[in-house]
Structures are given as C-alpha cells and as structure tokens.
Amino acid sequence: MSCPRCEGGAPRTHEGPDGAAHPRGRRAPGGGATTAPAPVLRVLLVGTPNAGKSTLFNHLTGARQTTRNVPGTTVDLARGTWRPRTGAGTTTATPLALVDLPGTYSLTPVSPDEAVTVAEIDRAGAEPGTVTLLVANAAELHSALFLLGQVGARTERVVVALTMTDVATADGVTVDPRRLAARLGVPVVEVDPRTGRGTDGLVAAVRAVSEHPRPVPGLPGAAAPGTAPDDELDRIDALLGWADDVVESVGAHGSATRSRADRIDALLLDPWVGLPVFVVTLWALFQLATWVAAPIMGATEALVTGPVAGLVTWALDGVGLSGGWLEGLLVDGLVAGVGVVVAFAPLMALMFLAIGLLEDSGYVARVAVLADRLMRSVGLDGRVIMPLIVGFGCNLPALAATRTLPNARQRLLTGLLIPYASCPARLTVYVLLAGTFFPRHTGLVVLAMYVLSVALVLVGALVLRGTLFRDLTHEPLALVLPAYHVPRPVPLLVTTGRRVLAFLRGAGTIIVGVLVVVWLLLSVPVTPGHTFGEVPVHDSAYGRLTDQVAPVFSPAGYGDWRTTSALVTGFVAKEVAVGALAQAYAVDEPVGSSPGELGEQLRATLDETSGGHAPAAALAFMVFVLAYTPCLATVAEQQRMFGWRWTLGAVAIQLSVAWVLSVATFQLLRLVW
Template identity: 55%
Template sequence: MTSCHDTSGGLVDARTGLAADPSAPSVVLVGNPNVGKSTLFNALTGARQQVTNAPGTTVEVQLGTWRGLTGTASGTGSDESGAVRVLDLPGTYSLLARSPDERVTAETVAGRGALGVPDLAVVLVEAGALSRSLYLLAQVAGAGQALVVALTMTDVAATRGVLVDPERLATLLGVPVVPIDPRTGTGLDRLTRVVSDALTAGVPPVLLPDAAPACSCHGDVACGTGCSCGRPLDLDAELASADRLFTWVDGVQRALASREVDAAVPGAPSSARPAPVRTWSDRVDRVLLDPWFGVPVFLAVMWALFQLATTVAAPLMGAVSSLVDGPVASAVRTALPGPHWLESFVVDGVLAGVGTVLSFAPLMGLMFLAIAVLEDSGYLARAAFVADRAMRAIGLDGRAMLPLVVGFGCNLPALAATRTLPHARQRLLTGLLVPYTSCSARLTVYILLASVFFPAHAGTAIFLMYVSSIALVVVGGLVLRATAFRDLRREPFVLALPAYQRPRVRALLLSAWVRVRMFVTDAGKIIVVTLTVVWVLMAVPVAGGHQIADVPVADSLYGRTALAIAPVFAPAGFDDWHASAALLTGFVAKEVVVGSFAQSYAVDEPIDAGVAGDLGSRLRATFESSSGGYAGAAAAAFMVFVLAYTPCLATVAEQRRLFGSRWTFGAIGVQLVIAWTAAVIVFQLGRLL
C-alpha cells in the first residue's frame, strides 16, 4: 500500500543531537493557533526541551519530556515505563493540510511522522471558540487517534458570557475533558494524572458520524490536499465528510447549550444563549485596529523594538565583550604556557569566537522576551492586522512586518522573529529578505564614508542607503514570489484575535532561555570555527622575515587573499586590497569594516566614526586612485555593496540553523551577485553625473 507524504527517518536534530526514543511513550499537543498550546508545552516540560525542525522541512517543532509523568503506552506490548515524550505540533485549524506546517501536524497525527504512531493526542479546545476547536478534534478522532481534551481559556470565554461545562462536554465526547490554565498552572496536575491513566489503560474513541474517504488511495482524511501516491483526492467525498463533521460539531454545541445531555443529537432545540458581552479587549481593539490610531501605535511599538535592538542591548553586548576581551583574555594568557602563536590562537582565535557568541546572547535574550511579551499579551496579532495591507505587495501578510522592522536594528534577532509567522514557506521567504534590511552595524560604515566623501550631504547619503534597503526588500520579495516561491499563494488574511492577557514572567523567561541556549550551542559552533579560520589566515605569513601570529596584514595570507580578489571590484571603482580586506572582515561583522580599514592603514581606529582624521585622508587617496578620480562614486558603490552583500557571520549561522545549508549558501551566492551588480551600476552611473 502506498502512503501519502511518507516521512522517513526519526526526529533527530543534526545540530543538537536530540533524538526521539522510539521505546518511550509519546504524546502530541494539537490545537488551533493562539489556543495556549505552546504555553502548555513550556509548563509541562520546563527547560527539558529542544527546538528542532521536522525531518526534511524547515518547520519548527518542539520536543520535550513531560515532567512528573511516566507511563507505558497501551497496546505497545511493552512493560517498560519511562519518560513520556511530548511534541508541540504547529497550530492548525484543519488536518486538510495547505502548508508545510499543517502537513507536519496532519502526518504526525496520522502516524506518518518521525515519532511514528503517537500513543495519545492532547487536543486543546478553546472554550470561547468551540466550533473551530471541535472541528479539529473531530478530524483528529477521525484519523484513529486516541485523545484527551484540555479545555482552555474558560475565564476569557466567561467574560463574553460563554460558559462550558467540562463534565457535560466529557459525557458528549466520551473522553476525559480537563479544564486547564497553562499560564497559572491550574489543572496541570489533573491533566498529568488523566494522561498517565490514558497511556496505561487507554481511552475510548470519540463517536463520530461515518466519514467518507478524502484520499482515493487509502481513505485518509488527514492526508491533505494531495497524495505522493499520485492518485487524486475525491473532492466530493471530502466535502461530504466535512459536512458530516460540521453537523456533528453543531450537535455537540446544541447539546452543551441544552439543559439535558440526552438532547445531544443534531437538530435538537437549544436554550437561549446570553447576549454577547462587550469586553475590555473589544473596547481596546476599537482604538488599536482603527487605521487612524492603530497605525501610529504600531509604528511606536516597532520603534521601541528597534531601540531595544540598537541602544538597550548595546551596553550589555559591550559589557560581555569587555569581560571576555579583558579579564578573561588576561587570565588565559597568564595561565597558558607555550609559544606566542599558541597564545594568540587561543585568545585571538578561539576565545574571540566565544566572546562574539556570548556578546550576542543579551541581544537575543532581550529580543526573544520582547517578542514573547507582544505575542503573549495578544498585541502581536493586532500588529499583524494593521500591517497586513503594507505587506501585500510582496505576497506576505502583516506578521512579516515584525522581523523586517527588527532587521533594521539587527538581522540576527530579526531571523528569530520569523518564528511568529504561521507557515514555514512564509518564514523562509521573510528570512531570505531580512539580510537586505540595513542593520545598525552597517550604519558605522555609512557614517565613516559619508563623512569623508560627502561631508556636506552626509545625512542625505545615509538616508538614501535606508531607502535603497527598503527597495531591495520590496524588489527582492517580488522576484522571489515570481520564481522560487510561486507556490506561496496569497490567501485571504483570516486571523483569530486572542483576548488581551497579562504575560507570565516565568514562562517568558523559560522560553527565552531555551531559544538563547539553542543559539549559543548551535550557531555558536559555526561562529567559533569560522573566526578561528580567519585567525589562521591573518596569522600565517606569505613573505619572509615574519613569524606566525606576528605578521603585518599586507604580508599575511589574509592580506594576499584580499589582494587577489581586489580586481573583481574594478568595475565598481574600489579594486584596492584595503577595501577588499575590509569587506572580508565584514563577513564576520559589519562594524569591523571600519576597524579593518584602520588596521590595514596601520592607524588607530577613530573614536568617532564621523571624525575620520588621518584615516579619512588615506581612504580618500585610495578611492581616488582606484576609481580614476571618481572617489565619491566609488565610495557610494562601496556603501551599496556593504548594504547588499552577505550579513554578519552570526546571522549566517542562524540562517543555516533555521533554514538549512542549501538555502543559506544559495542566498549568500545571490547576495554577492546582487551586491556586486548594484555597486557596479552605482559607480558607472556616478561617473556620468
């Protein structure tokens, strides 16, 4: 028998080494978006969790160990008890998958995912949105999955006059229903006991109306919108199946509204429901969703995020760098016996890489916390609604605005912010556009060159760089949508607005800690190794009279490499090894470009990049010579190249962690081509002005 969307291999993250033990019982969390699923996962697993990608996809899932829960999966034939694995699946409204994220959820529920057949599904049902929650529950049950219901947001529903009796719902469904509040921990102990009993003794199936098969190869309603077996879906049968499920959902809702559980049949009369109550969230939304008031508030929030990434985190990053470069480096030098080259390798190579990783940790932590606060409070959904119209031009919805705005502060946390997007293809497209947002590190280069070459119009020159950045994002998005992302359909933006809530500090700190830890351990390895390679290039002499780790830049392997690639930039007007060497260091960090210029000219790095001093005169002389007298045009071309070419090493490492090597290295190649082409165009046009 041929199965659709067959997934081979286990849930193993090649970067973290996290493996799914096939002998341990497994529980999956299933629910609509914004129903509290991830909050429940964090409460159940604590710090014993890992963020990884489903095999063969860029879909992010979280796998952890259920604290305080051990059990034997019923029907496995095993008498061994062990830690229970719990997998947080992507939120979805239906198992008829239309996106990679929904497909991962549908395949896992149907037993074709990396976990195999889950032993139990905990389906989160939102008390205030029973219709869409019960429809998903019916599909999970229709896939043959044993389940337990976690009833969430009962307090929010009560403020709207909606009361759900969990005992009546349990009687109607025939399975345990546990009311919980994962934000406060209410009901989690009972949920743990119920799940433990269900893993040991099993639970009865939910009684559903007969469902017609949607897939003509084996009748799997969770198959999605297509089969890898090549056989078509029976759309008439799919619609009939959906109609029967909706009829069942309506019957359950009528029974809940009725005074008698015995009346729980389709078409039974229901008691009058209370009139909708206008809540505090409704009153706030009248302001935040209004175009005249909502847009300024949205811009203010985005500005605050920008400030967080550029000014608030900067002192913390500087403090960490000073600690590593100062006391820690001195202690290592004192404790490390041996030749000078070994000391330089450890301190200037390995330790410098570790310091770079650790210096980014405060920035990542603050940004993760800020995004989590916006998401947990309910405002992020409103921000997406307000920004949706502006993002339609490149085929994305309003949620993509957040990472793109953050990218103007720093590209690294901007990539982290893509996790707020609902679908993997949207996250990938946005992640490919983020490097074209001009981060604050590039600003130091703009200030130096603008003050040297355009002193009377420095502000205008810098402003034009940001305008160019926005143009690159828009044009890049349009090109990607027309080529590699033709399959990314622009669907109507339907978004369920969650009620405003007070964020829970402990849960937010835990979530931020897990993600920062993942960055440090995964992306950190790449950064340390690459910086060590850079040290080797700068330490190895290629001319006589020098020792290893004691060589001028011009006579090092690094300097000769820069000299070899300099002719590539002749059409852009800066075919000089000082410029190409600065661009090479820019792969590590864009702010290092200024320091590289100073080092290659053997002058002190200016305290204020706007007052270049001797460095400025040398830069002008170099660009005058390399451009044939068009120094201003060459400087503008250099600034454009810095804007468009590969982002810093930390960003590249995070891209690789999130999207894989193929997309990352392919993007690097495209970025270099675009940067070179744009620089050449700017220089050649500048010569004519």
C-alpha cells in the same frame, strides 16, 4: 512498532523509529537476556494557533526537549520527554514522549506544516502506542471543536486539554469541562499551560485513553479516498453544524455585550490609531537593539577580552608558555571569538523577551491584520511585517521572530529577505563614507541607503514569490485573533533562556571557528623578515588573500586590498569593518562624525582605484555593504534554522546581487561624477 536498535542491544538511550526516547534495557544477573524496557507512550500535541499548545509543551518537558526537521521538509517538530510526578513529588516509572505539532485550524492541509500535522495524526490512528492531546481554547471553542471533529475521524485515542478558561470567563463564556466531556465522549481536562495547573489530571486521562480508546460520538462520517470536492464541502458543513450543536448543548455562549478585547481591537485595528501605536512599538524595539543593548554588549565583550583574556595570559605565564603562538591562538583567536559570541547574548535575550511579550500578549496578531493590505501588494501576508521591521534593528533576532509565522515556507521566505534589512551595524560604514565624500549631504545619503534597503526587501519578495515560492498560496489573511493576555514572567524567561542557549550552542560554534581561522590567516607571514603572529596585515596570508580578491571589485571602482579587507572582515561583523580599514591604513579609528585621517586616506585610495570618480566609488561601496551578507552570526542562525543548502544559496545570491548593484552604481554614476 519494533525498534531494531532495542533488539540489537543499543548501548544507551536513543531515539526509536516512533520518535520516542528508548531507554537502555537492563541485563539480568548472570549475564542473561536483557529485560525489555517499558514501552514509551507517545503523545501528539495538536491545536489551533494561540491555544497555548507550545506553552503547555514547554511546561511539561522543561529542558528535556529537542527540535528536528521532518525528513524532506523544512518543518521543525519539537520533541520532548514528559516525566509526570506522583502525589509524593517523585516521577512515575514510565515517561511520555511528547511531540509538538504545528498549529492548524483544520486537517485540510494548505502548507507543509499542516501536511506534517495531518500525516502525524493519521499515523497516530494506526498506532496503539500514540495518543493525540488536543489543546482547545475555551475562548474559541467552536474552532477547537471543528478541529477535534477532524481529529476524531482519524483516531479514537484523543484527550482534550481545555485552556484559556479565565479568558473565556472574562468574555462572558462559561465552559464546564465535565459537561463538555459528557457531551463529547472523550476526557476533557481543564489546564493552565502557563502555571501547570491541572496537568496532573492529563496523565491519567492519556494513559486511560491509550488502553481504552473512545470514539467521539455523533461525528459526521469521514471522507473516503477520492471523495469529490462537493462531498468534502458537505462534510465540512456537517462538522461545522456538529460543533454548533456541541456549543449549544453545553451552553458555551458569549455575552451579548462587547468584550474587553473587542473594545481594544476597535482602537488597535483602526489605522488612525493602530499605525501610530505600531510606530511607537517599533521605536521601542529599536531602542532595545541600539541604545539599551549596545552598551551591555560592549561591556560583556570587554569582560571576556579583558579580565578573561588576562586570566588566560596569566595562566600561560605561570607555566612558561606566554608570548608565543599558543597565547595568540587562545587570546586573540579563541577568547576573542567567544567574546563576539557572548556579546550577542544580551541583545538576543532582550529582543527575545520583547518579541515574546508582544506575541504572548496577543499584539503581534493585530499587527499582522493592520499590515496585511500593504504586504499583499508584494505577495506576502501581514504576519511577516514584524520580523522584517525587527531586521532594521538587528537581523539576528529578526530571524528568531520568524518563528511567529504560521508555516515553514513563510518562515524560510522571510528569513531570506531579512538580510536586506539594513541593521545599525552598517550605519558606521555609511557615516564614514558619506561624511568623507558628501559632507554637506551626509544625512540624505544615509537616508537613501535605508530607502534602497526597503526597496531590496520588496523587490526580493516579488522575485522569490514568482520563482522559488510560487507554491505559497496568495489568499486573504484568515486569522483568529487571540485573546489578550498578561504574559507570565517565568515561562517567558524560561523560553528566552532556552532560545539564547540554542543560539550560543549552534551559531556560537560556527562564529568561534571562523574567527580562529581569520586569526590564523592574520598570523601567518608570507614575506621574509616576519615571524608567526608578528606580521603587518598586508604581509600576512590574510593580506595576500585580500590582494587576490581585490580585482573582483575593480569594475565597482574600489579594487584595493584595504577596502577589500574591510569587506572580508565585515562579513564576520559589520561593526568591525571601519576598524579593519583603520588597521589596514595604520591610523586611528575616527571619533564621532568626523572621518579624520582615515577619511583622507580612503579618499586618496578611491581617487586612484576609480580613475578620479571617488564619489561614485564610495556610493558603490556603500551599496555593496548594504546588500551583501550582514554578519557571520546571521549566517550561523540561518544555518541553524534552515540548513546549509538554503544558507549557502542565500549567501551566494546576496554576494552576487551586491556585486551587480555595486558595479551598476559605479558605472552609471561615473558618467556624471
């Protein structure tokens, strides 16, 4: 495929129409024509889920990778540059462009992800510069061979990377790669994606196949366009029979005795054992998100807003610029915003590590099977249970956990439901309001908020499945359980670091920008007698903004600028909503479980705004806090994962649902209070 940017003299390395990195050509001495760059070989990674495909991709590309949406879809494709090394440890002259395709069990697409995989493989069959590298799990060889049969019917440039041979051996299955290669007629290279063992042999195999394609012998004929369904079923049966013959001929049979994985599954898939283990696992995740991560987050933010902010102040003082608007912008705006973003990094790192451990060990797939019957009742399958449950610990890593789901539509649907999972940050608001207005029943009121949160997730799933996501198939969960592994620490840490950096770059930019705007609004006086940066909240542009928004909440019983200020600030982060209330009332934040003076001031305000129905208004306020957008960091992560269109639509729906539920709560309860 020609690249017009190469032909037009692109100034530097760029992405060509083949999705590969095109290096800049070199101009010949004397100003002559540029030397054509060496062609870049494109390699597609395809395989069944849990075969080690993405681990191999991460090892081969390192940090030289990007993630982009396929145009017209929400499907992400990871692309990277593979620079193979020679025996001397130096890189070869020509890199390879790798594309990590979504995992699939077959090339009969039933989801957008699988449709993208099929389209890319079909395209590879027509391009001499593209090789398909099929990652085959030796412990699930039959499934890999069925997929290979479908790939081989579309392209003759195929290399097999055989993984999980150690797991297969532990289960009594021995797969000889040389014998398998002789039977298949295509190169088979044994590799360990976690350590990189065997990856050097992939280079020669990929280059050889790109120059000399090799058809897979003995494959059933490919279906012609317009093939009748019965003929397609016959072809699938023939492919399954071919896979059986290959397994038989290479002697890759399992042991007659139960494997270690079978014995463990007999326990974990039994509800009487599996459910308690799952509950303990969730408890550990919540401990990470609250008791373990919270003090680290506080210390991290204090480091930025303390010594770092002091250093900025000292530097400004050294050049005679301290005490002015510039110091306020840098310290209270920019540095404070960076502090909020950096404070999330420990939480994200801990949760990414925990989820990565559960995923790499094979446990997440067992949870999906265990929870499938429950989730089917609301039109979902069991694989969404882990991200949703993690959301009750923190919405942010819960969004990241959706990457374990098999296709983009499921990830998007789950990502839209996660904000309704009540995270611990909302708990501070619940405790303040419940302790002020229901001191004898504080625990019961807080529990009711969490019950309502679960109800919103389930009802939201039913509504979305019946409207925007009708295309999601409602079929029984068909899942090949991966083998159990002991996760390798180095690849796990590398993946965790890459995900945290992606969050800091993507979501961090949005968070810092918005917090700088909030600082600016708080600093601009709108009444005489104040200077820029030295203004009470109500006399600032921010205070006037909340004044304008407050009437919107009058039907819910709390139409006051101070409560509105807490909601607007809470959009940035629910952790600071109580602090915003204290700042608006010019009182100290409550210590412990006692509402203190803030509770008294709040009671007086809601008595006035609700017409004497303060308890009803308090419950309506808590309902709004539960249902509206959890925090700016979550919005930024949704935007990074799903794009602005879905994110802004989700925020609009969350605000609308929260307002309707809040108004309905107040209007109904004021009849009895």
